[in-house]
Structure formats: C-alpha cells, structure tokens
Amino acid sequence: MDSDQMAEENAIQTKSIRDVVYERLKDAIISEQYKPGHHLKERELAKLYGISTTPLKEALRRLEQEGLVTTSARRGTFVSSDIMNSVEEINWARSALEGVAARLAALKISDDEISQLGAVVDQMKQFTESKDAEKLLILNADFHKLIRTCAKNNYIFQQIEAIHSFDRSFRRKALSHEEELERGFQEHVQIYRQICARNADGAEHAMISHIRRTIVFIKGNAQPAE
Structure with missing residues (x-):
C-alpha cells in the first residue's frame, strides 16, 4: 500500500471514529445522561472511548455548532444549559x-x-x-x-x-x-x-x-x- 492509499485509509478511519463519538455524545446529552452544565472533560472522554483527543475535539466542535455544548478557552467544554x-x-x-x-x-x-x-x-x-x-x-x-x-x-x-x-x-x-x-x-x-x-x-x-x-x-x- 503506497503513502497516498494509507493516508486515505487513515482519513476514512478517523472520520468514522469522529462520527461514532459524535453520535454517542449527542445521544448521551439529549437523553440527559450528561445533564445541562456537565463538564465534558476531554481526557476522561478520550479514555472512556479509547481514542485520541483529535477525533473527540472534532466531535465536540460539531456539538457546539448544534448548540448542545459550549466551550470556554480556560474552563473547557460543558453541556449547554439551554x-x-x-x-x-x-x-x-x-x-x-x-x-x-x-x-x-x-x-x-x-x-x-x-x-x-x-x-x-x-x-x-x-x-x-x-x-x-x-x-x-x-x-x-x-x-x-x-x-x-x-x-x-x-x-x-x-x-x-x-x-x-x-x-x-x-x-x-x-x-x-x-x-x-x-x-x-x-x-x-x-x-x-x-x-x-x-x-x-x-x-x-x-x-x-x-x-x-x-x-x-x-x-x-x-x-x-x-
């Protein structure tokens, strides 16, 4: 497998992981497993899902765009109170x-x-x-x-x-x-x-x-x- 094929396969795998984590977090938030105001700690979540923080950060960005979480540069990411x-x-x-x-x-x-x-x-x-x-x-x-x-x-x-x-x-x-x-x-x-x-x-x-x-x-x- 050449370098281009490996890069493409890695991109597909990363996207799959990101999407799976996004869906799981979204379901947990909507079902109130994670209640409004809950601190979503990246290291803990990465360990929970057995992934690196890169796809996790991407998933959290999507959730923020949908208004389900809010992110502060100093405090971290929290489930939206609204x-x-x-x-x-x-x-x-x-x-x-x-x-x-x-x-x-x-x-x-x-x-x-x-x-x-x-x-x-x-x-x-x-x-x-x-x-x-x-x-x-x-x-x-x-x-x-x-x-x-x-x-x-x-x-x-x-x-x-x-x-x-x-x-x-x-x-x-x-x-x-x-x-x-x-x-x-x-x-x-x-x-x-x-x-x-x-x-x-x-x-x-x-x-x-x-x-x-x-x-x-x-x-x-x-x-x-x-």
Whole structure:
C-alpha cells in the first residue's frame, strides 16, 4: 500500500471514529445522561472511548455548532444549559422536512407500501393498548422511516436521517407520559389515513401538526435544570 492509499485509509478511519463519538455524545446529552452544565472533560472522554483527543475535539466542535455544548478557552467544554431550546429548534425544522416527506409519500406511495404502513399501524395499536412504550418507540421510528422511504426523495431522506436522533429523544420523553400513548397513536392513524387517501395537503398538515404538538407537549412537561 503506497503513502497516498494509507493516508486515505487513515482519513476514512478517523472520520468514522469522529462520527461514532459524535453520535454517542449527542445521544448521551439529549437523553440527559450528561445533564445541562456537565463538564465534558476531554481526557476522561478520550479514555472512556479509547481514542485520541483529535477525533473527540472534532466531535465536540460539531456539538457546539448544534448548540448542545459550549466551550470556554480556560474552563473547557460543558453541556449547554439551554439544550431544550436547541433540540426544540431542530425538531421544528424536522417537522417541515417530515411534512414534505408525508406530502410526497401521499403522491408516490404504492399499494404494497400502503399495506406495509398499515401493518405498522396495526402493531402500534396493539402496543398502545398494552401500554408498551419501548415497543412503540421502535414502531414510531419504523412508521416515520417508511414514510420517508415512500417519499422517494433521497435528499429529504438524508436530511431527516441526519437529525433523527433528536426525534428519538423527544419521542422517548413523550412516551414516558401515559396519556401521550393514545394521543400519539391517533395522530399516526390520521397521518396514515391521509396518505392512504393520497391527500397530499392533508398528509403534510397531519404530520407537521403531530410533530409540533409533541414539541409543545414536551416543553410544557420539561423538568427545570437543577
């Protein structure tokens, strides 16, 4: 292997490590494993993940750009005290993208895909009745991903996938409230019905309303930072 090939392979490996660490830290922050104000010490994190500080610094820079951490030259890096607003802003943007995906799905979905989406809704009904929040969390992701797939627009798909972890955190918080199980299910049914009817306007409106109502619900039930 020549020097150029080695350099390219090392770059790919470094990028992979950076992305993995970025995703893990982001999930830990959004899930409140690391609470607002928590000091993210680079040496400790590098040891925890078994990596050098270089990919870690790159991951922290990405998190800072998203408003999830703040960095001070003298004090270090801390989880943002205003993290809920950062996550909320990203989810508002996601609602618009998911709305477009639902609109396109209503226009492009095949009969087979309608059957697949219906099967997911049937499972959601079962686990809503049994109040199984963990299973609903998985099915929620399946439902939204299938709609993105049915939209048949790679750009929209990739944009939503890039911020998908923010939705997972929000949905987990929402499903911790029992009253949200039935409410969320009924909203998914409405989205499904609009797509089945190939009502593009109705599907987009139902999707946006569902996501934005969840944002407001979570914000209203958020615990103040200690």
